[in-house]
Amino acid sequence: MTFGDGATNTGSFHEGLNLAAVWKLPVIFVCQNNLYAELTPVEDTMNITEVRERALAYNIPGIRIDGNDPEAVFATVTEAANRARAGDGPTLIEAVTFRFKGHYFGDTMKYMPKEQLAEAELRDPMITYRRTLIAGGLLTEAELDEIDHAAVADVEEAVAAIAAAGSPGIEALENDLYADMRGVPA
Amino acid sequence: MTAVTESITATKTLGNLQAINEALDEALAADPRVFLIGEDLADPGGGVNGATRGLSTKHGPGRVLDTPISEAAIVGAAIGAAIEGQIPVAEIMIMDFIGIAMDQIVNHAAKARFMSNGRTTIPLTLRTATFGGLGSGATHSQSLESWFMHVPGLKVVMPSTPADMKGLLKASIFDPDPVIFIETVACYGVKGEVPTGADHVVPIGKADIKRPGTDATIITYGRGVFDSLQAAELLAADGIDAEVLDLRTLLPLDTESILESVGRTGRAVITHHAVEFAGPGAEVAAQINTHLFGSLRAPVERVGTRFRSIPAGKLESHVLPSPSKIASAVKKSMEYK
Numbered sequence: 266m267t268f269g270d271g272a273t274n275t276g277s278f279h280e281g282l283n284l285a286a287v288w289k290l291p292v293i294f295v296c297q298n299n300l301y302a303e304l305t306p307v308e309d310t311m312n313i314t315e316v317r318e319r320a321l322a323y324n325i326p327g328i329r330i331d332g333n334d335p336e337a338v339f340a341t342v343t344e345a346a347n348r349a350r351a352g353d354g355p356t357l358i359e360a361v362t363f364r365f366k367g368h369y370f371g372d373t374m375k376y377m378p379k380e381q382l383a384e385a386e387l388r389d390p391m392i393t394y395r396r397t398l399i400a401g402g403l404l405t406e407a408e409l410d411e412i413d414h415a416a417v418a419d420v421e422e423a424v425a426a427i428a429a430a431g432s433p434g435i436e437a438l439e440n441d442l443y444a445d446m447r448g449v450p451a
Numbered sequence: 452m453t454a455v456t457e458s459i460t461a462t463k464t465l466g467n468l469q470a471i472n473e474a475l476d477e478a479l480a481a482d483p484r485v486f487l488i489g490e491d492l493a494d495p496g497g498g499v500n501g502a503t504r505g506l507s508t509k510h511g512p513g514r515v516l517d518t519p520i521s522e523a524a525i526v527g528a529a530i531g532a533a534i535e536g537q538i539p540v541a542e543i544m545i546m547d548f549i550g551i552a553m554d555q556i557v558n559h560a561a562k563a564r565f566m567s568n569g570r571t572t573i574p575l576t577l578r579t580a581t582f583g584g585l586g587s588g589a590t591h592s593q594s595l596e597s598w599f600m601h602v603p604g605l606k607v608v609m610p611s612t613p614a615d616m617k618g619l620l621k622a623s624i625f626d627p628d629p630v631i632f633i634e635t636v637a638c639y640g641v642k643g644e645v646p647t648g649a650d651h652v653v654p655i656g657k658a659d660i661k662r663p664g665t666d667a668t669i670i671t672y673g674r675g676v677f678d679s680l681q682a683a684e685l686l687a688a689d690g691i692d693a694e695v696l697d698l699r700t701l702l703p704l705d706t707e708s709i710l711e712s713v714g715r716t717g718r719a720v721i722t723h724h725a726v727e728f729a730g731p732g733a734e735v736a737a738q739i740n741t742h743l744f745g746s747l748r749a750p751v752e753r754v755g756t757r758f759r760s761i762p763a764g765k766l767e768s769h770v771l772p773s774p775s776k777i778a779s780a781v782k783k784s785m786e787y788k
Contacts, residue, residue, distance in 0.1 A: 276523060276551070277524070277527065277554070277555075280519070280521035280522075280523050280524035280527075281523075281527065283524070284518060284519060284521055284524045287519060440569065441564050441565050441567075441568055441569040442565050442603055443604070443628050444564075444627040444628055445627075447656070447703070448656045448703030448704070448706075449603075449703055450603075450702075450703070450704070
């Protein structure tokens with residue numbers, strides 16, 4: 266289950282973690298902490314420095330990792346999945362990352378210091394992990410380009426399909442509110 | 452053949468609380484996907500009022516799940532189970548606390564079918580109860596059914612008698628859409644005849660005439676049915692023959708039955724324990740006005756709870772409807788000739 270840092274300030278987060286802990290449910294809670302909840306930095310909305318500390322209250326493991334490091338993410342999620350499968354209950358993983366774009370289209374991002382953004386962009390895993398893979402001899406530049414092009418093509422295909430589909434017709438308003446639309450207010 | 456006929460028509464006397472317990476018991480027995488989730492439901496607690504007593508013992512603790520005091524998690528977990536193909540019956544013990552779960556109800560349970568183009572359905576039954584009429588105070592006594600009538604995607608059921616309670620609870624559990632099923636704690640002890648046999652089901656969306664009459668229609672539901680039947684007795688002593696129409700379901704509303712009855716009597720009094728202002732009666736009055744304007748013999752009257760926080764103790768009776776207030780409203784209606 267994934268969510269942002271901001272969601273961990275809601276009651277539902279705490280109810281959910283507590284219930285999962287009490288029932289030892291096989292859940293992996295993955296918090297993508299990108300340091301901003303909408304327009305507000307996390308330090309203004311939490312009296313703790315690390316979201317993982319919230320796991321302490323529910324007596325479940327809380328693990329903070331570099332969310333920009335795919336290998337760390339893979340290893341930590343694997344461990345949490347093994348715990349869950351073994352019946353040992355949930356894990357809270359805090360994957361620290363950053364938000365390179367605004368919260369919404371047209372967001373001027375006045376709240377985010379330019380230096381902080383510039384520094385974070387240097388740690389963009391799309392760039393740094395590419396270097397790691399090439400340096401380690403795991404993939405070549407050409408192979409990575411191929412992956413990139415395929416991903417872009419997938420997105421473009423999806424966008425084209427949605428654009429071609431057009432908006433639903435007005436008849437869509439008469440369906441799928443209930444299984445049986447008899448007696449439903451007009 | 453005689454035995455078969457008897458099994459269909461036979462009844463037994465049950466209280467509302469027993470009717471609820473039997474409906475849950477039969478649903479748990481009928482379908483392994485049915486389970487109960489909420490606070491204090493499992494034995495030995497068996498529900499704060501005893502509605503689920505014995506069910507965890509009979510059907511196993513895996514079918515009756517006790518939760519922390521976490522209303523959002525109760526409804527959220529039930530919705531998740533519904534998405535995965537289970538049939539959850541969740542309970543929010545006291546209706547006043549349902550606000551904590553409102554996001555789950557309004558933005559998830561009610562929206563899933565529409566937002567998924569019909570692919571994701573939520574056959575959730577959410578049982579909850581009003582403690583109104585027991586002097587329990589402002590945060591334990593409200594009738595908040597109109598909140599849910601304002602949410603497309605939900606159904607709202609609020610039965611009065613044991614036969615309706617049992618039959619509608621089973622209909623709600625096996626309905627493919629989310630149903631808010633509202634019980635009245637003050638009426639848990641009300642007894643009535645309930646058809647025996649597991650096939651007793653009352654369809655959602657159908658009102659029922661609880662007392663036929665010719666002079667005026669009292670439209671009501673839940674506890675208001677008993678207030679209205681008493682009012683009808685008071686009125687009978689004065690020679691006024693009032694019909695009592697029990698809506699049973701508020702969404703979808705059985706407008707057809709309302710218009711049929713008021714079309715005959717020409718007079719309508721609507722009563723409920725929800726706040727009168729912008730309450731369910733406002734919608735009923737609007738429907739009557741739109742469709743029967745020319746044939747009404749008197750303005751539509753409403754008798755709801757006053758627009759006040761419900762006080763604790765004896766003062767409560769001053770804000771709630773009562774048989775005498777309902778009878779007075781009918782008499783006022785009768786003054787128009």
